[in-house]
Amino acid sequence: MYREIxxxxxxxxKLRNMDVEYFETLDEAKLRILSIVPVEASIGIGHSETLQNMKITDALLERGNVVYDKELAQNSEECKALKKKALLTDWYITGSNAISVDGRIVNVDHSGNRVAAITFGPDRVIIVVGKNKIVDTVEEAVKRVKNVACPQNAKRAGYNPPCVKLNRCVNCVSKERVCNSLSIIEGQMDCNRIKVFIVNEEYGF
Known part of the structure; x- marks a missing residue:
């Protein structure tokens, strides 16, 4: 079924100037990343459960890439500095909360670093998504982001907005809210900039 989708x-x-590639496994997607990203390139990493499962940061560091990944930070100040440096890298690798079959990429961020980098900054962007992130329309993508991804990400990060208990968005204004920046990528000016890697496995939120 997912081959047809x-x-x-x-x-x-492609109509929106973005490329899509399909992989049966996360390991296949990892090998593809390592084959197209130059060793001399600087890499920004957007936090993603999918990428943590892939262990792509370790693989890139081991072969000599300069990698800015906030998960490598020792404290909050270092975390903030790494997120800023990631905005000006040659390549940016991240996950996504949802993609729609009609060609949109939808994400929600707490601090906004990931959606900022996807939108502008790094020369090339690779977005890795499991098949569980695919929905039919952009409306369904936004619904998924708010009612599936946000509650789980908030809980994972140790925050407790109302959606964690209710398992659904109530458009709160809680100080512990994690869905501060909603991004919908409708297309790209540079047809070579964004690649979406779809993996025929379920990963992340």
């Missing part, structure tokens, strides 16, 4: 995704994203 992939062909539609590929066509619709």
């Amino acid at each position: 992939y062909e539609t995704l590929k066509k619709n994203f």
Whole structure:
């Protein structure tokens, strides 16, 4: 089934100047990243459960890339500095909260560093998503982000906005809210900039 969806995704994203590639496993996607990202390139990493499962930061560091990943920080100040440095890298690798078959990429961020980098800054962006992140329309993507991804990400990060208990968005103004920046990528000016890697496995929120 996902092979058929992939062909539609590929066509619709291409119309919006974005490329889609399909992989059966996360390891296949990892090998593809390592094959196209130059060893001399600087890399920014957007926090993602999918990428943590892939262990892509370790692989890039081991072969000699300069990598800015906030998960490597020892404290909050270092974390903030790494997120800023990631905005000006050659390549940015991240996950996504949802993509729609009609060709949109939808994310929500706490601090906004990930959606900022996807939008502008790094020369090239790779977005890795499991098949569980695929929905039909952009409306469904936003719904998924707010009602599935946000509660789980808030809980993972140790925050307790109302959605954690309710398992649904109530458009709160809690100080512990994690959904501060909603991003919908509708297309790209540079047709070579964004690549979406779809993995035929379920990963992340």
